[in-house]
Amino acid sequence: MNAATPAVSHQAAGDPRPDQRPAFPFAALIGQAPLQQALLLAAIDPGLGGVLVAGPRGTAKSTAARALAELLPQGQLVNLPLGASEDRLIGTLDIETVLRDGSVRFSPGLLAKAHHGVLYVDEVNLLPDALVDALLDVAASGVNTVERDGVSHSHDASFVLIGTMNPEEGELRPQLIDRFGLMFELQNCFEPAMRQAIVKARLAFDLDPQGFRAGYAGRQAAYVERIRAAREALPQLAFDDAVHAHVSALCIEAAVDGLRADLVMLRAARALAALEQAVAVTAEHVDRVAGAVLIHRRHQRDGQAGGDAYESEAQRQADAGGAADRPAGSGADAASASPGADENDWGYLPPEPAPTTQVKGVIPLGAKKR
Structure with missing residues (x-):
């Protein structure tokens, strides 16, 4: 449309x-x-x-x-x-x-x-x-x-x-x-009644x-008046500590970078309060604008996403680092054969000697032929 x-x-x-x-x-x-x-x-x-x-x-x-x-x-x-x-x-x-x-x-x-x-x-x-x-x-x-x-x-x-x-x-x-x-x-609209209403309006x-x-x-004139009145009311609206705390909690939970999200959320909540001619900015105003503020700034926190994987990787590296100090027979075969063996020792094989082969020496060339 x-x-x-x-x-x-x-x-x-x-x-x-x-x-x-x-x-x-x-x-x-x-x-x-x-x-x-x-x-x-x-x-x-x-x-x-x-x-x-x-x-x-x-x-x-x-x-x-x-x-x-x-x-x-x-x-x-x-x-x-x-x-x-x-x-x-x-x-x-x-x-x-x-x-x-x-x-x-x-x-x-x-x-x-x-x-x-x-x-x-x-x-x-x-x-x-x-x-x-x-x-x-x-x-x-x-x-x-x-x-x-x-x-x-x-x-x-x-x-x-x-x-x-x-x-x-x-x-x-x-x-x-x-x-x-x-x-x-x-998003694309897949509701038949809604699609028909949109198309009819456009055709009309x-x-x-x-x-x-x-x-x-x-209704257009009403929107114009609402914007004018909201712009006039905007400077008179302040934020109390409870609103600040709520904004901070939402931004911390979303793991945003920097403080821009906090500032935008406060200003957007104030603009919404002014649009509705409210006497003060409330946590409800914050909640209603939070989605539009955070949708493109949200990150997954390290403690929530990937934390288990990070711990597993750290444990694997620690185990691998101590493999050289393990005695022979402490690998997977020994662990399965010895009841009570440390189950973290699985996957490690004891060192084995490798045969060596004598290589024929190379005769160096004379100075003039180099």
């Missing part, structure tokens, strides 16, 4: 410009409640680091990303194409100004264009690592700093980063995937986009 929309979306909850095709309404997405929640949290607090949406082809990844942009105040959606250069992303020296006036001027890139909007990266796993690293840095900090080609420039770049990928086409490196604040995995939208959108105008 992928809507074909342009690179820049229209104003939130309003009609598209004459030269723009309408987007599929966010409120009309079917069976995507967890993904919708993750996208709304990123819209409320762009400092979360964005949302990575993984899933097979045709699961409405791009449709959901484009639909979210329409709910933001400026309704701006910027696409980062796969072939984009680093200069196109972060900005660079304005060559035209240099040649014309001889002065140094900064030429903004896509990060500046996406300010207060959505930066959408389809197939982010196929982008060069350096490009992904650069955009994730800016997504987390909200500031783009360029120091190159004689240019020293900084500008605000607060945007909702949404990356999509099909795992069948390759994975992101662990260092990069960890930088995304939230992750959500879409394609047949009459404006009429279809009109039916969801009220």
